[in-house]
Structures are given as C-alpha cells and as structure tokens.
Amino acid sequence: LFTAVEMAPRDPILGLNEQFVSDSNPNKVNLGVGVYFDDNGKLPLLQCVQAAEKTMMAQPTARGYLPIDGIVAYDNAVKALVFGADSDVVTSGRVSTVQAIGGTGGLKIGADFLKKVSPDAQVLISDPSWENHRAIFENAGFKVGNYAYYDAAKRAINFEGMLASLNAAAPGTIVVLHACCHNPTGYDITAAQWDQVIAAVKAKNLTAFLDMAYQGFGQGIAEDGAVIAKFVAAGLDILVSTSFSKSFSLYGERVGALSVVAASADEAKRVLSQLKIVIRTNYSNPPIHGGAVVAAVLTNPELRALWEKELGEMRVRIKAMRQKLVDGLKAAGVQQDMSFITTQVGMFSYSGLSKDQMVRLRSEFGVYGTDTGRMCVAALNSKNIDYVCQAIAKVI
Ligand code: PMP
Numbered sequence: 001l002f003t004a005v006e007m008a009p010r011d012p013i014l015g016l017n018e019q020f021v022s023d024s025n026p027n028k029v030n031l032g033v034g035v036y037f038d039d040n041g042k043l044p045l046l047q048c049v050q051a052a053e054k055t056m057m058a059q060p061t062a063r064g065y066l067p068i069d070g071i072v073a074y075d076n077a078v079k080a081l082v083f084g085a086d087s088d089v090v091t092s093g094r095v096s097t098v099q100a101i102g103g104t105g106g107l108k109i110g111a112d113f114l115k116k117v118s119p120d121a122q123v124l125i126s127d128p129s130w131e132n133h134r135a136i137f138e139n140a141g142f143k144v145g146n147y148a149y150y151d152a153a154k155r156a157i158n159f160e161g162m163l164a165s166l167n168a169a170a171p172g173t174i175v176v177l178h179a180c181c182h183n184p185t186g187y188d189i190t191a192a193q194w195d196q197v198i199a200a201v202k203a204k205n206l207t208a209f210l211d212m213a214y215q216g217f218g219q220g221i222a223e224d225g226a227v228i229a230k231f232v233a234a235g236l237d238i239l240v241s242t243s244f245s246k247s248f249s250l251y252g253e254r255v256g257a258l259s260v261v262a263a264s265a266d267e268a269k270r271v272l273s274q275l276k277i278v279i280r281t282n283y284s285n286p287p288i289h290g291g292a293v294v295a296a297v298l299t300n301p302e303l304r305a306l307w308e309k310e311l312g313e314m315r316v317r318i319k320a321m322r323q324k325l326v327d328g329l330k331a332a333g334v335q336q337d338m339s340f341i342t343t344q345v346g347m348f349s350y351s352g353l354s355k356d357q358m359v360r361l362r363s364e365f366g367v368y369g370t371d372t373g374r375m376c377v378a379a380l381n382s383k384n385i386d387y388v389c390q391a392i393a394k395v396i
Pocket residue numbers: 034101102103104105130178183211213243244245251254255256
C-alpha cells in the first residue's frame with residue numbers, strides 16, 4: 001500500500017530546531033523558532049495562567065464534549081478582544097466566532113469554509129510570508145500567489161508594489177494579511193497605509209483574511225487590534241484568525257479562534273452553521289483546557305489586568321533586545337546601519353543576512369536563524385546578546 005509513498009521534506013523551521021537540539025556547541029542560541037523566552041532563556045508560564053488554573057483545579061469539573069464551536073464564554077471573549085464588546089458589529093450579531101486549534105486551526109477552518117463559498121478564488125499571501133500560509137491554503141484546494149511586500153534591497157516594505165498587486169487582483173481574490181507583527185520580516189505598514197489597503201480591498205472587491213497571531217506584541221493590545229476596526233468601519237466582510245499561543249505563552253495548548261464578519265445577523269448565523277460543519281468533519285469539537293484558561297483570564301478583571309501587564313512586559317523586553325542588538329552590533333564593529341531592527345516590531349527581525357551568512361552563523365557559532373535571515377529577537381536575552389552580536393559581526 002505504501003511502497004510509492006515519498007518522503008516529504010522536513011518542515012524548515014522545525015527541522016532547524018532538531019538540528020539545534022543535536023548541536024553540541026555549549027554557546028548555541030536558538031533564534032529559529034518563533035517562541036518568546038524570558039531573560040533567563042525560559043519559556044514563561046504566565047502568572048495569569050497559573051492563577052486561572054489554580055481556581056480551576058480547586059473546582060475540578062468533568063470533561064464532556066464541548067459544543068462544536070467551543071466554549072461560549074471563550075468565543076464571546078475573543079469577539080470582545082478582537083472587535084470590542086460594545087462594537088456595533090458584535091452587538092448586532094454580525095460576528096461568528098469559533099474556538100480553533102491554535103491560529104493555524106483558525107486559518108484552516110477559514111480556508112476550508114472559503115473553498116466552499118468561493119471555490120474558484122485565488123489566494124494571495126505576502127512575499128514573503130509565514131511558510132504555513134501557502135501550505136494551508138493550497139491544501140484547502142486554492143491556487144496561492146503572492147502580493148509584493150518586502151523590498152530586500154531597501155530593507156523596507158514595498159508598499160507601492162503591495163498596492164499594485166492588490167489592484168491587479170481579480171475580484172473575489174482572498175488576500176491573507178498579517179494584522180500586526182509581520183512574520184517573517186517584522187515590518188508592519190502604517191495606519192495610513194492600512195487605509196489605502198482597505199480602499200483597494202473595497203474597490204477591487206477582494207476578501208480580506210486577517211491573521212492576528214501576535215496581538216499585543218506590536219504596540220499594544222488595542223493598538224494592534226485597531227486595524228480590525230478599520231476593516232469593519234469600511235463595511236467589509238472579513239475573516240480574522242486569532243492565536244493565543246504567543247500572547248498567553250500557551251503554545252502547546254493550541255488556543256486560537258476564527259471570527260467571520262458577515263453583512264447581517266442572519267448571514268452570520270448561516271456562516272456559523274457552515275463553520276460548524278467544517279469543524280465537525282475535521283476534529284468534531286475543540287479541547288477544553290486552553291480555551292477555558294484564556295476565557296477565565298479575559299473575563300476576570302483582575303486576571304485580565306495581570307495578563308495585560310505580563311504581555312506588556314514581553315513586548316517591552318523584545319523592544320529592549322532590539323535596541324541592544326543594534327547597539328551591540330555597532331560596538332562589535334559592524335559598520336552598516338542596523339537601526340532598521342528597531343523599526344521592526346514583534347518577535348521577528350529580517351536581519352538582511354544572506355543564506356551563506358546564516359549557514360556560517362549556525363555552523364561556526366551555533367546561532368540558529370532561518371536561511372532567509374529571519375531571527376527571533378524574542379529569544380535574545382541579557383546573557384546571549386553579546387555572543388550573538390559578536391557572531392553576527394564576524395559573518396557580516
Ligand atoms: N500565523 C502566523 C503569522 C504565525 O506566525 C503563527 C505561529 N508561528 C501562526 C499563524 C499560528 O499560530 P498557532 O501556533 O497558534 O497555530
């Protein structure tokens with residue numbers, strides 16, 4: 001039966017991780033995978049999460065099946081977070097939100113649903129984008145192309161090119177947009193540029209699918225979420241995937257969501273019924289624990305405040321590491337202006353290093369980033385930063 005099955009290529013990032021684990025260099029630093037580590041190089045277990053779990057443990061509950069679309073309180077908390085609890089779009093019942101298995105699950109449910117609604121649409125993702133975007137939409141049966149995004153020579157966003165790509169897209173094209181903290185480049189467009197993107201989406205009758213995997217890591221929870229309100233204010237029907245993997249440091253719990261904004265409450269109900277079929281025929285219903293923790297934190301004022309504080313600390317620490325990287329590279333003798341690192345936001349930096357330089361960083365110094373030059377600045381800390389700066393300076 002399986003004689004003709006070919007070996008699939010290794011996942012580029014997880015493959016890098018395996019290589020890192022087996023590297024015997026005592027100074028090795030993993031800047032490959034997109035995970036936030038604290039200043040001690042440890043994956044944090046947030047206090048708000050621990051407090052919520054403690055309360056849950058004090059009142060143990062049996063584990064029946066969840067509804068297909070997940071925990072009601074969770075879905076409502078996601079709606080409130082992403083759109084605002086009192087926003088017209090939520091109070092008028094135009095948003096359908098389902099709990100999903102991480103942000104990836106939200107994208108997958110959305111992709112499968114869109115394939116039913118617009119089977120012939122093309123999908124456009126940013127050039128470059130998170131690797132899984134292409135794979136998720138191709139596996140859902142779509143043809144996936146790119147819209148211009150990054151200009152490597154200028155180390156900046158090619159915004160003219162981005163708009164030109166959108167304006168050239170056929171009506172109905174699905175455009176996957178990074179709501180904030182673009183992965184892999186770290187470059188976000190400005191609020192004024194978002195207005196132009198929204199105008200193009202509207203004029204060309206495109207479908208915007210906003211991937212929000214890093215809400216709170218850019219400028220702040222509300223600031224990062226503001227782009228969603230802009231799309232809604234423009235009267236657009238959109239899809240939004242949410243991930244709490246990073247913002248709650250709950251990677252392995254797989255907590256995410258998909259929200260779909262429809263034109264009316266009636267339409268939203270019909271959309272929800274279809275989302276439920278996608279879920280039912282994939283994995284039936286989501287797991288309880290991670291969603292229950294996030295719902296408990298988001299709906300309890302004290303825990304919510306604690307979460308905002310802890311998320312703020314992660315955001316501030318990343319920004320400080322960006323500055324230290326720029327300063328440290330200068331001190332290590334790098335002549336070229338590396339200050340672009342501090343204009344980038346979120347967990348990643350497109351360093352501008354070539355594949356050869358990234359390979360040297362790995363083999364000679366045990367500093368792991370992707371071949372594209374992407375480094376996870378959220379894995380830098382006060383102990384490894386000098387070593388990383390020295391290593392980068394030597395390969396530049
Ligand atoms: N979208 C983007 C842009 C991401 O970077 C990630 C995580 N690396 C995801 C979605 C998926 O998030 P999750 O781990 O919650 O599935």
